[in-house]
Amino acid sequence: xxxxxxxxxxxxxxxxxxxxxxxxxxxxxxxxxxxxxxxxxxxxxxxxxxxxxxxxxxxxxxxxxxxxxxxxxxxxxxxxxxxxxxxxxxxxxxxxxxxxxxxxxxxxxxxxxxxxxxxxxxxxxxxxxxxxxxxxxxxxxxxxxxxxxxxxxxxxxxxxxxxxxxxxxxxxxxxxxxxxxxxxxxxxxxxxxxxxxx
Amino acid sequence: xxxxxxxxxxxxxxxxxxxxxxxxxxxxxxxxxxxxxxxxxxxxxxxxxxxxxxxxxxxxxxxxxxxxxxxxxxxxxxxxxxxxxxxxxxxxxxxxxxxxxxxxxxxxxxxxxxxxxxxxxxxxxxxxxxxxxxxxxxxxxxxxxxxxxxxxxxxxxxxxxxxxxxxxxxxxxxxxxxxxxxxxxxxxxxxxxxxxxxxxxxxxxxxxxxxxxxxxxxxxxxxxxxxxxxxxxxxxxxxxxxxxxxxxxxxxxxxxxxxxxxxxxxxxxxxxxxxxxxxxxxxxxxxxxxxxxxxxxxxxxxxxxxxxxxxxxxxxxxxxxxxxxxxxxxxxxxxxxxxxxxxxxxxxxxxxxxxxxxxxxxxxxxxxxxxxxxxxxxxxxxxxxxxxxxxxxxxxxxxxxxxxxxxxxxxxxxxxxxxxxxxxxxxxxxxxxxxxxxxxxxxxxxxxxxxxxxxxxxxxxxxxxxxxxxxxxxxxxxxxxxxxxxxxxxxxxxxxxxxxxxxxxxxxxxxxxxxxxxxxxxxxxxxxxxxxxxxxxxxxxxxxxxxxxxxxxxxxxxxxxxxxxxxxxxxxxxxxxxxxxxxxxxxxxxxxxxxxxxxxxxxxx
Numbered sequence: 001x002x003x004x005x006x007x008x009x010x011x012x013x014x015x016x017x018x019x020x021x022x023x024x025x026x027x028x029x030x031x032x033x034x035x036x037x038x039x040x041x042x043x044x045x046x047x048x049x050x051x052x053x054x055x056x057x058x059x060x061x062x063x064x065x066x067x068x069x070x071x072x073x074x075x076x077x078x079x080x081x082x083x084x085x086x087x088x089x090x091x092x093x094x095x096x097x098x099x100x101x102x103x104x105x106x107x108x109x110x111x112x113x114x115x116x117x118x119x120x121x122x123x124x125x126x127x128x129x130x131x132x133x134x135x136x137x138x139x140x141x142x143x144x145x146x147x148x149x150x151x152x153x154x155x156x157x158x159x160x161x162x163x164x165x166x167x168x169x170x171x172x173x174x175x176x177x178x179x180x181x182x183x184x185x186x187x188x189x190x191x192x193x194x195x196x197x198x
Numbered sequence: 199x200x201x202x203x204x205x206x207x208x209x210x211x212x213x214x215x216x217x218x219x220x221x222x223x224x225x226x227x228x229x230x231x232x233x234x235x236x237x238x239x240x241x242x243x244x245x246x247x248x249x250x251x252x253x254x255x256x257x258x259x260x261x262x263x264x265x266x267x268x269x270x271x272x273x274x275x276x277x278x279x280x281x282x283x284x285x286x287x288x289x290x291x292x293x294x295x296x297x298x299x300x301x302x303x304x305x306x307x308x309x310x311x312x313x314x315x316x317x318x319x320x321x322x323x324x325x326x327x328x329x330x331x332x333x334x335x336x337x338x339x340x341x342x343x344x345x346x347x348x349x350x351x352x353x354x355x356x357x358x359x360x361x362x363x364x365x366x367x368x369x370x371x372x373x374x375x376x377x378x379x380x381x382x383x384x385x386x387x388x389x390x391x392x393x394x395x396x397x398x399x400x401x402x403x404x405x406x407x408x409x410x411x412x413x414x415x416x417x418x419x420x421x422x423x424x425x426x427x428x429x430x431x432x433x434x435x436x437x438x439x440x441x442x443x444x445x446x447x448x449x450x451x452x453x454x455x456x457x458x459x460x461x462x463x464x465x466x467x468x469x470x471x472x473x474x475x476x477x478x479x480x481x482x483x484x485x486x487x488x489x490x491x492x493x494x495x496x497x498x499x500x501x502x503x504x505x506x507x508x509x510x511x512x513x514x515x516x517x518x519x520x521x522x523x524x525x526x527x528x529x530x531x532x533x534x535x536x537x538x539x540x541x542x543x544x545x546x547x548x549x550x551x552x553x554x555x556x557x558x559x560x561x562x563x564x565x566x567x568x569x570x571x572x573x574x575x576x577x578x579x580x581x582x583x584x585x586x587x588x589x590x591x592x593x594x595x596x597x598x599x600x601x602x603x604x605x606x607x608x609x610x611x612x613x614x615x616x617x618x619x620x621x622x623x624x625x626x627x628x629x630x631x632x633x634x635x636x637x638x639x640x641x642x643x644x645x646x647x648x649x650x651x652x653x654x655x656x657x658x659x660x661x662x663x664x665x666x667x668x669x670x671x672x673x674x675x676x677x678x679x680x681x682x683x684x685x686x687x688x689x690x691x692x693x694x695x696x697x698x699x700x701x702x703x704x705x706x707x708x709x710x711x712x713x714x715x716x717x718x719x720x721x722x723x724x725x726x727x728x729x730x731x732x733x734x735x736x737x738x739x740x741x742x743x744x745x746x747x748x749x750x751x752x753x754x755x756x757x758x759x760x761x762x763x764x765x766x767x768x769x770x771x772x773x774x775x776x777x778x779x780x781x782x783x784x785x786x787x788x789x790x791x792x793x794x795x796x797x798x799x800x801x802x803x
Contacts, residue, residue, distance in 0.1 A: 034361035044539035107535035
């Protein structure tokens, strides 16, 4: 399976994809993952390609071959639409982080309809999730990545216990429990949204 | 286990018994030394620069221990002098140079293909194609080095170094059972011309022996599938090629210099059509062509930019090797705004760049009169680090950036050419220590009438916060001797030296002004900790929308915490670092910015 995780720098994308990788290995798959993080620490577009199969060659996913897109920011979801195929599932955090060019008035942030239109042309199943609100409700906005991972986990063939173990392994004691809770809430969230089917 | 290529290289070297490891941080190579520094029984250092890193491992190798230096592709330019010397003298203990190229220039000033260096230096080169190979090849590299009395180059690329793939760790650390000792041998180690000529013929003999070894080198593999198409490839390009051409046969080269000529000829003779799949230059292709083998590759595979399976597929289609793909097209007239990297909220570079930008009349308010950067009375030569991002709007505060340390020499050259504008050079603390010092010595000696701004954020921020001589902490977290910038600069002979708080806009402005008025060399050290390293964030700031008149001055900082939505300005509290920065408050003409708790709540502003 090909998974693409996108968002803006600082949202915890690399950690999320590391956790997917550890989970997939624990489940006995070959895994390759590659991140493009640009030149600076923060703020830029981030994308993580993750490939899970019996044997994987290229770490980079080809356009039109993503099975599951997990986007922590909605503009960053639309940016990678060409990687989707009709059967893809896209899980998008319904949250905007306007780039500086938008604040400076040099560019326009696309409207929700425009983003939806781009994504729905590419894939049949697109779910918008209020992840940022949910993470805030959980009491720590930084759990957004793990909450969204919980949502995405519904579409990946790994057991909850394996997920929990790799999350617990990667996160320090201080924030371990809240992230495990965030993951479980994410799993539930998709059930709820799934019924409404966006 | 899932390891990045860089982690696997480090673990491979560790298990191969490396004793001394050096590096200067540089994307995509940085994590190699970070990973090896975690082992207590290796001496690992951040060297001042790659040249010194290379010299340190050369000395270590001369004592018989295994040593390695790692660097990014342009780092090898800096290290090229001792690198070439290492090839001439040869080694005692195994000596490996890991060079991480950056096709696509994700984080570099160029895309140079360092495979040419192996040929230039007449040394063997290994190219792993995933983390497993990165781990395995290191043991081969050290063995080859000792067996053939040569430094060995291991060349990786961003995609190999930064991808994580599964590694089966087969070995444990094995240390050769010998005490470090230097065996006197002037004809080998003292490169007087007479000795150098002697060594040159030994280098040529070595290359012939290595070429013989290449024929049976286990790192080169043939994978037979269909005979219609044969592909010679290496590194990550192999992975793309396996994916895009599943029916082809492959000669996958793990050792890409010198080449196994007989093996290549034999492979070519059994194949109907032969192509080379490689990133950047036609390095393998031209070598094959020089051997008289009929082969194509760069006729349809781009030599610019990073390769990926999509680009390779398109190339294969153009070459008539693959069918056209039909895909669902997305039709949307919407242009998605780009999201380039930015200086972080609370960055200590923001204030000084705002000052340079405004003194240089560069950034401008939306309603300001039209002027171009060509009209700026100030030229700002830049250098390599996070601060290179000061080039982007709205700051527009950098005119040049060539290579590490170049800002000072370039500024001086412009001044000596008698340009009728003031020239300021801007360099970071780590970059200054890397290769700015000699430029400054030159500036003092040759009386350069320029101003040098050293941005001292107390770390090597861009590559992920590595220590450097100015921090006084070693790569392994030990307390070392700190090199103080101010006495260093004064010791070189600079008379006008000031140290300014990076978050005090008024002071920054007056010190730049006064330096520009002086007809001689001045140095301003702008000091402020990197925002990412400040452990405690203060209360975020906010904008009082009753006072704000939307002039937009605060937006000229390019701080990503300050956002405009509809006709309101807003400081994103999750991004703002608070009173450790407060630069926006200082430049707001209406004094509308203050701590969140002191701003009357009104809507979301």
